[in-house]
Amino acid sequence: MSDAKTIAIIGAGIVGVSAAIWLQRDGHRVILIDKAGPGEGTSYGNGGVLASCSIVPVTVPGLLRKAPKMLFSPSQPLFMKWGYLPKLLPWLTQYLKHANANDVERIAAALTPIVGDSLNDHEALAKGTGAEKWIVPSDYLFLYENRAQFEGDAFGWEIRRKHGFQWEELEGDAFRAYDPVFAQDIGFAAKLSDHGHITDPGRYVKDLAAHVEAQGGQIIQATVQDIAYENDQVVGVRAGGETIACDTALITAGVWSGPLAARLGVSVPLESERGYHLELIEPSAMPRSPVMVASGKFVATPMDGRIRLAGIVEFGGLDAAPSRAPFELLKKNARAAFPGVTWKEEVEWMGHRPAPADSIPIIGEVPNIKGAYLGFGHHHIGLTGGPKTGRLLAQMIADRTPNTDVSVYAPSRYATQ
Template identity: 85%
Template structure:
């Protein structure tokens, strides 16, 4: 292994904590720095699915034609805070430029090595940490009204097939036999094996962070203002009014990574895809496996004592409060998909997915600055891809060559 380093990791969500675990296993000293503490942001509120098959970006051909109708329909899972729209336009223009078949193919090829074996990546990460108890191997189902509805998604399923994903089909009574909890109006499903889910994502990441701390890592609750350098090499991070010495740093603060990245010469076109979840606490019945309900573009995941419904894309920046309409849509969609299920209470949450305009995460060393690395920008797949991202970063820092081509993720593509 390389010389022992002191590594400051900025951001204690799934990516930062995964990197910390793997770096400790390599013998390094790690410091996790987060303004709110481990798993207090997106890693707390995600859908909980290890969605290895989610390699198809939102920017598929035809999106430009569909988006206006979606924005003005209260039944569609796309929302906009219109006062934010002028600020969004430059990012949105770049984002929509990728809604082409060859771009989808390129993005899917980039995402597959990061998320395509997520269950095993999580098993390797969690082994011996005490967090294993939250990890459940499972199928992952996509639910459709009927076969014609499924065939309308043929483009995306073709991309998945090309990248090695296989599924079987459940239709009519076969779907009811698999899981009778869903409405009979849903008569067709694809079932993908070898997926999984986390029954409490927040606790899972907190337990991983506790393992890091128990093994000598430091966890600091502070906001990082800058990365300090000397002669082109990282020598510390400035946080909470003090400078914390380190040899190496990783920027893995999700959507809040943008300003720090810019200070390091990397100008990522990054926006918040505001995501919502609604938890149905103490439900009368649970889905057997996590599912994506295609008609509403939301997932329903069985968790510890609750069903978490997660989905919705809203553009509105980091500062605006949650909107009511997304919660109402999730509630309406839940009642339609799970008509016989009752629950005792609900928990609402809104958070921020880090969305780079090209839908490909930023992972790797910053050009021209020795010891500066980045790992953020995973859109909807942060939980799914966090463990592999953390392991890749640990390999890069140790000077080992990862077994996948990492050039497509390189921060250099956004160098100023």
């Protein structure tokens, strides 16, 4: 390609690595830069579900009324480090303004093109790489105590229906015939087909990154301080005391993208939605498919030699140590959901999901700086939407028009200059 570019990608999680692969397939030279190395951050610790139906944001109508009760109940999956609240308030105020039906409809419409065909997006991304083996097509089930509890979520299910999602309802014996591992008091499931899961998310991203390297890409472990540009055109990335020359820079560093984007004149109201997972190693039985247990708002995913439990939300910033209560709640919920399952040991993890106040990712070129692009802000659906996001960015960088309306993701909505 005569117009081949040198592209520095800051952040080697699922979005950055996806972009790298699609850019290489277009003939570009890529440099992946990450402070910890590929697949070490949020992409390592996610729930592992290719959750195409996860288009309904947390900010549903009624959240403002329910949130205080959730925060003060130890059995609810929402936690707060109270000393962080003054710093959180400006973001939280903006976030809660979206807890209405019109905004939820708008957000769901924006998320569907990014996540709605996730299994196919991942299979296309991983084709011909060493990462293919980690992708497992599967159902995805939402579990309820009974039909009445399911109907209490009618608002979200109607939004999914509007966007083309269909499901099978399994009740009582029909659900137990599908998967007998769960407790008797879980008597209803909404089963969505055409989903999937990743049986080792960290190794999946590392194998994708290894493919990038095998195809001539460069991987650098360093912390990026700034983007260098002259005459409003990117010329390099400053990392580890040196400038790495490039003509395009792409920021895909999750929640750590905010300060770099701000230096480019894009001030995103972004917070860490601190996420926890608990792995049950060598369990005596596995769920047949990944499930969302509605009563505890947690996901249980069968993985390579373990069950991963995820789904807690905590607000407390980037610096505070993990809390004990979320891990204990995950363990309690697991014992309640599949009481007959035993396991040999447990592994705990806490990481940071990038949460913009409007729940819509930031994807596209920075206004007024040629060659600077952003791709972050996926809340809890980064793994699901990573491959499509990377592909859209590769198309934009190649000056091709994506077949998706990308204006809704534009960084210009947060431009300060």
